[in-house]
Amino acid sequence: EVQLVESGGGLVQPGGSLRLSCAASGLIFSSYAMTWVRQAPGKGLEWVSSIIGSGSDTYYAESVKGRFTISRDNSNSTLYLLMNSLRVDDTAIYYCAKFTLGLRGHIDPWGQGTLVTVSS
């Protein structure tokens, strides 16, 4: 069974930085593209960033481009999201998730999420 466990969320001041991690198990991690999706409190789902299995290609939403960096360590089956210049509107639960069939596939499964709160 594939399991994805996020960590690294917390309270940070505007302009600050945070690095999220997602530990994966039950899969050949390097074979799958991965993604981060966020959900602001009481709101819908917003795609944040994706990365292919090798890590060589990355994709970002316009709202985070230039501030967030997605990366992966295939030797340790871990996905990362480095978030810089955080803004109040970045406050959300951040979910790590796996693509099933490449970047155009469906997203399954999802981790339990980690809450990032940006506030002074």
Add this chain to the structure above:
Amino acid sequence: DIQMTQSPSSLSASVGDRVTITCRASQTINMYLNWYQQKPGKAPRLLISAASTLQSGVPSRFSGSRSGTDYTLTISSLQPDDFATYFCQQSYSILPLTFGGGTKVEL
């Protein structure tokens, strides 16, 4: 960007009701449409991929269909476990991936 317009944003229904939720894509997405269920405090769960492929373990009362750029999730007979929020997502364009706004199914 491909916009996904999901309707209704919420609905009230009773156990046993037939429920229909629709997502309209702003352009063709060629069946690259997935449906997710989310319960309060939980991560989304994939129900249907490629517009109509039911995922393993998902009850057969759930089904998906397409008509042009309109995609529909149908629950044939609503059960107590089905009260949740449902999201559609297009994966035709990966930049960006986009979700519908969600439909909250309430008692």
